[in-house]
Amino acid sequence: MLRLLVLGSAAGGGFPQWNSNDAASRRARAKDPAATPRTQSSLAVTCDDRRWVIFNASPDLRQQINDNPALHPKNGVRHSPIAAVVLSNGDVDHIAGLLTLRESHPLAVYATERVLSVLHTNSIFNVLNPEHVERRRMKLNEPFEVCDRKGDGTGIVVEAFAVPGKVALYLEDASAGANFGSQPEDTVGLCISARDNGSQCFYVPGCAALPDELAGRLAGAPLVLFDGTLWRDDEMIVAGTGSKTGRRMGHMSVSGAEGTMAAFENLGVKRKVFVHMNNSNPILLADSPERAAIARAGWEAAHDGMEITL
Numbered sequence: 666m667l668r669l670l671v672l673g674s675a676a677g678g679g680f681p682q683w684n685s686n687d688a689a690s691r692r693a694r695a696k697d698p699a700a701t702p703r704t705q706s707s708l709a710v711t712c713d714d715r716r717w718v719i720f721n722a723s724p725d726l727r728q729q730i731n732d733n734p735a736l737h738p739k740n741g742v743r744h745s746p747i748a749a750v751v752l753s754n755g756d757v758d759h760i761a762g763l764l765t766l767r768e769s770h771p772l773a774v775y776a777t778e779r780v781l782s783v784l785h786t787n788s789i790f791n792v793l794n795p796e797h798v799e800r801r802r803m804k805l806n807e808p809f810e811v812c813d814r815k816g817d818g819t820g821i822v823v824e825a826f827a828v829p830g831k832v833a834l835y836l837e838d839a840s841a842g843a844n845f846g847s848q849p850e851d852t853v854g855l856c857i858s859a860r861d862n863g864s865q866c867f868y869v870p871g872c873a874a875l876p877d878e879l880a881g882r883l884a885g886a887p888l889v890l891f892d893g894t895l896w897r898d899d900e901m902i903v904a905g906t907g908s909k910t911g912r913r914m915g916h917m918s919v920s921g922a923e924g925t926m927a928a929f930e931n932l933g934v935k936r937k938v939f940v941h942m943n944n945s946n947p948i949l950l951a952d953s954p955e956r957a958a959i960a961r962a963g964w965e966a967a968h969d970g971m972e973i974t975l
């Protein structure tokens with residue numbers, strides 16, 4: 666068994682974002698039922714309903730834990746069912762929540778060498794006392810069982826693989842050319858499976874393109890949770906809320922001839938769910954034509970608290 670719990674379904678900034686005053690954000694603040702607020706991107710997974718692995722630790726993690734009884738402390742005066750954290754990249758919205766997990770809780774943190782070096786060079790992460798929190802290197806294309814701090818297996822097997830992307834904004838090297846010094850280990854997708862029965866899904870919250878090799882990996886999968894950051898590449902420019910295209914930020918767009926819906930059309934993925942949706946993306950709104958369009962293409966928009974069992 667593999668049980669998934671979407672802790673946060675929005676991209677960095679969440680929905681509504683703190684300084685966003687567009688129509689969608691105003692609807693969310695007015696508690697419009699078609700504009701449900703969403704916290705920043707994170708997924709929790711368990712195989713035994715006892716120990717959970719968090720995929721990306723968002724700045725909203727404290728609220729996400731409080732909102733989901735499965736993650737509440739269960740035993741004694743200090744406890745958490747969270748056994749480990751797996752990081753897909755070094756973006757602020759994926760690592761800042763680690764700071765919420767201080768307070769001497771035994772934890773294992775898995776990331777690629779590149780992302781571990783980000784934690785290493787930012788000394789604020791030393792609040793995760795190495796006596797209690799072990800950082801473990803995740804190698805590309807090598808499946809491993811996620812273990813808790815003591816080394817006990819969680820039953821969850823993870824394989825990280827490189828996806829097209831971009832190094833975190835605050836690490837960009839403008840002198841390094843068009844990709845700002847990005848390397849294959851900067852952004853990974855994650856294949857998550859259950860050791861016992863082989864149930865499998867893919868978690869790809871950030872992805873800039875779908876080359877043939879990646880499409881082949883995802884083809885026929887029972888479930889893919891995929892980067893739904895933007896509806897169209899220039900939507901932040903058109904809305905006047907930003908100067909960057911989706912491509913520039915390392916995200917392919919949902920719509921269009923080179924978009925995600927088109928790229929997945931013939932892949933035979935059984936269940937397709939958009940996660941990591943930016944506050945500018947109209948698929949966030951339950952009554953938008955864009956939401957209807959993704960539904961016609963067989964896609965769902967994740968919501969906070971969404972549960973999926975495989």
Ligand SMILES: [Zn+2]
Pocket residue numbers: 676677706756758759871941
């Ligand atoms: Zn993100």
